[in-house]
Amino acid sequence: MKRLITICAALAMTLVLAAAATAQETLTVDIFGPGQRKVNMVILPPRALQDDLPPMAQTFEQTVENNLSYLPFLEETPMDQLLGGDPSTGVKSTEIDFRPLQLAKIDLVMTSGWNSNGLEVRVYDTFGRRMIIGKAYGRVTQDNIVDIADRFSSAFVDALTGKKAFFDSPLAFVRQLGKSKEIYTVLPQGRELTRITTMGGFNLGPAWSPDGSRLAFTHIGEKSHYLGVYEKNTGKTELYTDKLGQSVISPEFMPGGGLAVTLNRHGHADIYKLDSAFKPQRALVKSSFIDVSPSFDRTGRHMVFTSGRAGNPHIYMMDLQTGKIRRITLDGTYNTHPCLSPDGRYIAYNRRTGSGHRIFVHDLETSRERQVSFGPGSDEYPAFGPDGYFIAFASNRSGQYRLYLTTRHGDAAKMIKTGSGAAFAPAWDTALQ
Known part of the structure; x- marks a missing residue:
């Protein structure tokens, strides 16, 4: 039985990223080609946009981290290895200092924000400062948070590679x-x-x-x-x-x-x-x-x-x-x-x-x-x-x-x-x- 979750809103999704001020290129992972490009990623700590951070925020982050650990083309860099610590003050691109991420050769950064309406998740390209994928989920509960993490992980892999992932395929x-x-x-x-x-x-x-x-x-x-x-x-x-x-x-x-x-x-x-x-x-x-x-x-x-x-x-x-x-x-x-x-x-x-x-x-x-x-x-x-x-x-x-x-x-x-x-x-x- 397919698991259903309520998606309140889908934010913009794009693969076209600016790699330099004078050139445009697409950040993709060719999983079907003769070689694979390693992509470095950091998952920033979840943020409470309103009230307190719910306990299931940690469940969501841990589930996504575990899901992405199955992807050989993705290398997660622990947050504590970033010079200067968390480079963000919020979850939007205007609230992230991308310079330390670029110096650390981090390709992608994920943010998650929690409010009374649910969860917002975004992944940005650190060099182009563009959003690769953004999703907003409502009616998030402890019972469906793992399902939501699986759905987001699959959508993220689809945006990055053009292929659906296996996270909810038994x-x-x-x-x-x-x-x-x-x-x-x-x-x-x-x-x-x-x-x-x-x-x-x-x-x-x-x-x-x-x-x-x-x-x-x-x-x-x-x-x-x-x-x-x-x-x-x-x-x-x-x-x-x-x-x-x-x-x-x-x-x-x-x-x-x-x-x-x-x-x-x-x-x-x-x-x-x-x-x-x-x-x-x-x-x-x-x-x-x-x-x-x-x-x-x-x-x-x-x-x-x-x-x-x-x-x-x-x-x-x-x-x-x-x-x-x-x-x-x-x-x-x-x-x-x-x-x-x-x-x-x-x-x-x-x-x-x-x-x-x-x-x-x-x-x-x-x-x-x-x-x-x-x-x-x-x-x-x-x-x-x-x-x-x-x-x-x-x-x-x-x-x-x-x-x-x-x-x-x-x-x-x-x-x-x-x-x-x-x-x-x-x-x-x-x-x-």
């Missing part, structure tokens, strides 16, 4: 509970951990619907495999078996409607499209080899999957309009669990190497591959975020499988808090917020 994953495996969801920041399944057995391979309203998964019971579908709005889960056979593996919703899943109906594993009643409609990929793990771009035109048709598991891509299939991975002898980025340009997958499984990213435009995880242990189950920039994956580098975040460029991985028990098989809700 991950589904599998968590080990004794002898059973259950489906959970969690925000990438480690908040709002929620158990989805409570049926025991093995519940595996979660996958979100394009609008984020449903989760499909495989339930392995005592006698058979089942297709499980969880409805987020009602909290109810239904199990389906009719005409699916004894094996139901790696379900994945299709953007154009329907559900793709690997079934063993004729003695070998093929990928089928299911209809709205979750019954087999037609085979998408059919061969005498094992074909599993379908993944789609946001348009639903292309599907990537794993197949053993070359003698070893490799990654293939199918044009669903023409039916043409081409092999993607040529190196290695064991490439599995592909995930196609929402924009359809990149494929993340894991490859078995001499030192364990590692995550690789294949650029479909250039055919270049990049290793983006480096262990120790094994790194598996990559899942692109909604922006196609961040990648969640599972790793046992700490001795037990946990979830981690990295980027398409292979930046340092950051662990996601998921509670006790092994965690693996992340699936990111890529619905546009």
Whole structure:
């Protein structure tokens, strides 16, 4: 369920900044380019514009700081490292002395002001003294302040990079509970951990619907495999078996409607499209080899999957309009669990190497591959975020499988808090917020 907050007013948002008196340039971060520009930022202490500063002001600041710590292109400078301390007397640009910020090579400065009507937040470019983003929020309470901080963080990243951030996009994953495996969801920041399944057995391979309203998964019971579908709005889960056979593996919703899943109906594993009643409609990929793990771009035109048709598991891509299939991975002898980025340009997958499984990213435009995880242990189950920039994956580098975040460029991985028990098989809700 999407979290709603009341926005009293939206202040001006602009990316055009003055870098010098005689020239204009745009301060942006090209997160999709070959390199990333490091941006230095300072968050100034919150200010009370009327009355006293509420306790939730600290909650807002801490939440934003934690959110921004996930961004490898952003470097926060602690306020106490500024020569002369706080260079502001208020929250507006006319109330900030930008000179010490410029001398300290600070690119961005954030201010927050609190009054009886709510919260005002602004981020300025220190060299151009222009506002990049400003937001005003009303009816702010202790119950919704974290949601507001997430929304502001996403809007700020959008203004800086042109891409939506992941701060309010949940991950589904599998968590080990004794002898059973259950489906959970969690925000990438480690908040709002929620158990989805409570049926025991093995519940595996979660996958979100394009609008984020449903989760499909495989339930392995005592006698058979089942297709499980969880409805987020009602909290109810239904199990389906009719005409699916004894094996139901790696379900994945299709953007154009329907559900793709690997079934063993004729003695070998093929990928089928299911209809709205979750019954087999037609085979998408059919061969005498094992074909599993379908993944789609946001348009639903292309599907990537794993197949053993070359003698070893490799990654293939199918044009669903023409039916043409081409092999993607040529190196290695064991490439599995592909995930196609929402924009359809990149494929993340894991490859078995001499030192364990590692995550690789294949650029479909250039055919270049990049290793983006480096262990120790094994790194598996990559899942692109909604922006196609961040990648969640599972790793046992700490001795037990946990979830981690990295980027398409292979930046340092950051662990996601998921509670006790092994965690693996992340699936990111890529619905546009």
